[in-house]
Amino acid sequence: MTNKKNLSIGGVIILLIAAYFGLDLSGHKQSQSPSSTIPTAQNNKTTFSNNGVDTIKTAYEQRQSNVQVGGKGRVKAILKDDNDGSRHQKFILVLNNGLSILVAHNIDLAPKISNLNKGDIVEFYGEYEYNPKGGVLHWTHHDPQGRHESGWLKHDGQIYQ
Numbered sequence: 001m002t003n004k005k006n007l008s009i010g011g012v013i014i015l016l017i018a019a020y021f022g023l024d025l026s027g028h029k030q031s032q033s034p035s036s037t038i039p040t041a042q043n044n045k046t047t048f049s050n051n052g053v054d055t056i057k058t059a060y061e062q063r064q065s066n067v068q069v070g071g072k073g074r075v076k077a078i079l080k081d082d083n084d085g086s087r088h089q090k091f092i093l094v095l096n097n098g099l100s101i102l103v104a105h106n107i108d109l110a111p112k113i114s115n116l117n118k119g120d121i122v123e124f125y126g127e128y129e130y131n132p133k134g135g136v137l138h139w140t141h142h143d144p145q146g147r148h149e150s151g152w153l154k155h156d157g158q159i160y161q
Contacts, residue, residue: 053095056128056135060099063130068149069137070125075118076100081107089113093122093137100134105153105160110141113155126151 059067073093082088082104089105089112103124105113116122127139127148140151142161152161 053097053099056095056101057097057099059128060130060135065129067128068126069128070123071095072121072123073101075116075120075122078116078118081112088138089116091116091122093124101128102131102134102136103140103153104136104138105140106138109144110153111160113153113158113160116155120155123154124152126153 053071055067055069056071059065059069073095076092076094079090079092079102082090086109087107089103089107091103092100093103094100103122103126113122124137124140126137129136129138139148140153140160142150150161152159154160
């Protein structure tokens with residue numbers, strides 16, 4: 001009886017650890033091509049309430065980097081594409097808490113948002129990196145090597161990943 005109880009407790013602990021680290025135990029691979037829907041595994045982690053924005057605010061205040069975040073913001077400025085090395089589309093989003101973040105979207109790995117305008121709303125899922133100006137959002141695309149969690153941008157109903 002004690003062994004069954006220990007095995008049950010061990011199984012629960014393993015599931016909790018897997019949930020904590022965000023492991024996908026279903027074995028499903030996420031789509032790596034651009035589509036019109038957000039991948040299910042990522043959609044479950046991303047909320048567009050203040051939770052993602054609060055996570056970014058906390059990461060900024062604590063000077064944390066390498067934080068997976070999701071949310072949305074309004075385009076404050078569109079910057080010139082960075083064409084040195086890997087090409088990146090760059091723009092600044094203002095979140096509803098007033099924090100500004102630079103989006104560096106790799107356009108060698110994902111389609112560029114061609115009709116982006118100041119004032120547009122962009123939803124996102126990617127990795128936040130701290131900097132004193134508010135931070136940078138990158139990994140807003142799939143990882144061809146499959147070693148990093150895939151991210152995306154959503155603008156006017158179109159997903160860019």
